[in-house]
Amino acid sequence: MRRILLIPSVALTLIGVQATTAQSSSPKNNVAHSSTASCAARTMTPEDAAKERKALASLDANDVASAQPDLVALAKKYPCRFELQAAAGMALAEAENVNAAVPFLRQAHARRPTDDAIAFNLALAELKTGNVDSALPLLQKVASRNPNRADTQLALAAAFMQSKRPSDAAAAFKKASMDLTAGGQAVPLELRMDWASALLQSHRPSEARDVLRSADGLQQSAPALALLAETAEATGDYEEAARSFESAARLDPSEPMIVAYGNELLQHRTFGPAIEILKYGTEKFPESQRMHLALGAAYFNNAMYPLAAPEFYTMLLRSPNDTLAADMLGRSCADATAASLQECTALEGFAKEHPENAVAATYAATAILQRPTEARDSQTAEHLLQNALRADPKLADTWYQMGILQQSRNQWNESAASLEHAIALQPDFADAHYRLSRAYSRMGRREEAIAEVQLEMKFRQENKDANSLRMQKIVRILTVDKQP
Template identity: 90%
Template sequence: MRRILLIPSVALTLIGVRMAAQTSSAKNNVVHSGTASCAAKTMTPEDAAKERKALASLDANDIASAQPDLLALAKKYPCRFELQAAAGMALAESENINAAVPFLRQAHALRPTDDAIAFNLALAELKTGNSDSALPLLQKIASRTPSRADVQLVLAAALIQSKRPSDAVVAFQKASANLSAAGQATPLELRMDWASALLQSHRASEARDVLRSADGLQQSAPALALLAEAAEATGDFEEAARSFESAARLDPSEPMIVAYGNELLQHRTFGPAIEILKYGTQKFTDSQRMHLALGAAYFNNAMYSLAAPEFYTMLLHSPNDTLAADMLGRSCADTTAASLKECTALEGFAKEHPENAVAATYAATAILQRPTETRDTQTAEQLLQNALHADPKLADAWYQMGVLQQSRNQWNESATSLERAIALQPDFADAHYRLSRAYSRMGRREEAVAQVQLEMKYRQENKDANSLRMQKIVRILTVDKQP
């Protein structure tokens, strides 16, 4: 599963609107907005002087000085376009976007054909997440000025925000064509956003082509990572791995190393994955994703004694992490890892954290796998009861309870526990096998035979259980966020 790195790189920057203060109020007494008329107040000489001074300060980029008078005057004279636009611009320039929008809306209502103010309003609406309001504004401007690349870029950003990546692709194409017609190269960041929209539109091959032809590709880790995702989506694992490796070399950050290691894991290239992830865990010792990826690489390479410490580290960091507990328990189930301190410590951990049902189940499992003379079944039973109290729907806990009960010759009780396990997980092959033994001891021969048949059926189907587990880990690693 690919990871989309869509971070709109379009610079949502206000464009200048020339604010010429008008001392003659006669030409501003009536301003038309659509079919409605706005009766303007006659501006006092004192206010006219304040307006000139505030607009001059705004033109000089002295926003702090301009803003108080602009806001006061804009509220007092709602029909003066210059004041509404200037107040909105001043607020937007100071990143007070929410407050800017009403003034910009009023300015647009007063002059709906003014593309500069319409564009600034659209930018402000887009920054506040209101793409539904931004889109019609941008579409009108784009239809009136089809050669403006900046309008197409912001239109594309609005379409992405509206979850319309296919339409955004068209806008990106037009922006690129407009830049080319003006003799300008399409910037790398534009190509990255364009490629991301193509990936979201399930057009990975086109996304790869857009990125391959980008200037500066080999010097940009994010662009190389995006190319790797496009290559992976087209089935070209070799290019994906090369691109992720190049990205990680340029930017050996936690996300980049995890992304490269995850790519290698997906294609079972465990040796190289282990090497890069060992480096990653040494550099980012607190990264849960890094320990998970390295542990998964060790586990799937049958290096259980090396996998267990990685999962135990995760569990100490996040005691409620059921995936870490599950992978630690599975690692410790192997004889090569059973005597590790991380595995022997699982029982104590489970007692300290009874809320982690998976940890308690595997701690009990470890006890039940010991030789009879060292097996503490009372402790195992308590751990399983803790697990079932924390999670009554945990099939593994019901199964292990059935195993414990069979070790005590409690066949009827074991049948009940195993039936619960199978009800929760119908393809639980081991549970079917154990239930067949219980039914046989109880004299229920036909049902025992039926359970054996189900056990054989699901045993065959469950051969790829580790692969399914790896897919789950890959999905977790694919999430683009710090742990």
């Protein structure tokens, strides 16, 4: 009986293996009808027998469309006939109607539990429907009876991956590779990639890298090179990681590959090369939010704020609720060299049009409060901050800016309350502790003021590399988000 299903999976391709077995004959040729005490076999009419022969012949000739209707109808009519249950299940599975195939394959397996071909195909069908708890024991039994079959090991690896057992999956991939080699067959690159992915998920990156390095066709496959880069990154070999990502991007200058290469450079603060590749990326994929985020982050962390602001503003126009874009735009515009940019002056208007974006409103108010006294519109700043607090009362930066505004008006008691809110939401907010110490001092609360100064000094030392923490957040976003 043929083994007919391949398993679509993010990590598992199962390509290049001849999926056949010698443990069971074809349904067409197996004429020994099965019956048990629990199932009284029904005598088949001559007309139905003729239909069965014709349908089985069509199935063997790969004419599934012709075979399926009669096989399914006959299998329902004669539930005790192993051949019909098996053939109907196989026909439905070949037609990608796996959910309908499973009951027939289960019935066939119940009639002949030692038939490895049926058990194998039932397990694959169960895997495709997500029922790994049923598939795994079946595959383990088949593998124990057929220990040297690559297709069985590959299916077993798929089941282990679905069960979140990557270490066991890696062992099965290794065994499949050995079986193929012993049989004189090449180990496909796709199998090595799946094997390496399992090893990587098992926290064994050095082994994963070795599996990929020895793969035929590695240098011609962008996905394989990108995976090699991930394994190199995990081992701490950043130079190999960057080289592999670059090679992958040259082979496949797609949005994901360019972002992956740029992200690798960002992680290790190689901002110049990162800017060059990401500028190319934004020109090639101008609609990609990830590309603008990565390029903006490269500019920002290279202190090129006037160039960073337009990238974040572009993101914000496309996604008005994007709080990260608003945050990075606001931080870029806070620098004096970028404050007069069109994108920075437009932030106030954007915030008024999108009051639901608390971060945008907060930074628009911040920009106003940083202007010279004669050009400062504190009423507008207050209105924006109030909008921000209505949209998100748990944003520490907003309470902090409200505290600054109140201090500019000598409203020290109100300022202390706002700054206490900010610190309650973000206890390590060094600037808020400093401002609160000023408020307490003006209010005659000298001991509390001294305590706040001490906290400000403590947290400023701990958070002196806040931009690095922000960069880590951006890197995580670029790594996890796979869509443009």
